[in-house]
Amino acid sequence: KAGVTQTPRYLIKTRGQQVTLSCSPISGHRSVSWYQQTPGQGLQFLFEYFSETQRNKGNFPGRFSGRQFSNSRSEMNVSTLELGDSALYLCASSLAAGLNTEAFFGQGTRLTVV
Amino acid sequence: GIQVEQSPPDLILQEGANSTLRCNFSDSVNNLQWFHQNPWGQLINLFYIPSGTKQNGRLSATTVATERYSLLYISSSQTTDSGVYFCAVELMMGAQKLVFGQGTRLTINP
Numbered sequence: 001k002a003g004v005t006q007t008p009r010y011l012i013k014t015r016g017q018q019v020t021l022s023c024s025p026i027s028g029h030r031s032v033s034w035y036q037q038t039p040g041q042g043l044q045f046l047f048e049y050f051s052e053t054q055r056n057k058g059n060f061p062g063r064f065s066g067r068q069f070s071n072s073r074s075e076m077n078v079s080t081l082e083l084g085d086s087a088l089y090l091c092a093s094s095l096a097a098g099l100n101t102e103a104f105f106g107q108g109t110r111l112t113v114v
Numbered sequence: 115g116i117q118v119e120q121s122p123p124d125l126i127l128q129e130g131a132n133s134t135l136r137c138n139f140s141d142s143v144n145n146l147q148w149f150h151q152n153p154w155g156q157l158i159n160l161f162y163i164p165s166g167t168k169q170n171g172r173l174s175a176t177t178v179a180t181e182r183y184s185l186l187y188i189s190s191s192q193t194t195d196s197g198v199y200f201c202a203v204e205l206m207m208g209a210q211k212l213v214f215g216q217g218t219r220l221t222i223n224p
Contacts, residue, residue, distance in 0.1 A: 043214035056211045090154050105157040
């Protein structure tokens, strides 16, 4: 059974650009959530999608957005990139909220903004 | 919001030693997980343990939900156990939204 797949693994962007990251959850999992990891702030929740609907959102500016498709794959977008957006972005999938909610993480996308 | 505190922040041990990592949380939780972050950044699931005790090889974990803490035990440490260990909790009334502690960096020297 394939795990959570994130693409791309590494990305270098220039300030002001936008970026789209992709996450394919474990087959059968319907909940996908995104986290940002930085040395200063640690791991912080960005947002969660379930059945194509955003159910929870963390404390991040509107430049951070996401969506989920009918096959449960999810994308997150960051517009007008800032140097501080450099981070490891991790995606997690789980079977369904309210039931077994064990989260499984992908390998992450390491974004560098220059 | 909920506070998740891990201790110690850093731990340096010799190969073969045992260790105990602690995670305290400030509110009732629906779910608690322990992860090991590998050198490439991926979070590897160790335990899904909202309450009780579980064991997997040299690792075991105990969560006492009523007292709001969890412990991760590593016995007979190996150099491959090195890395950062995170606990993460999901609030009782929340959806799939994990709140992470700051992690414990474990270094096992040969």
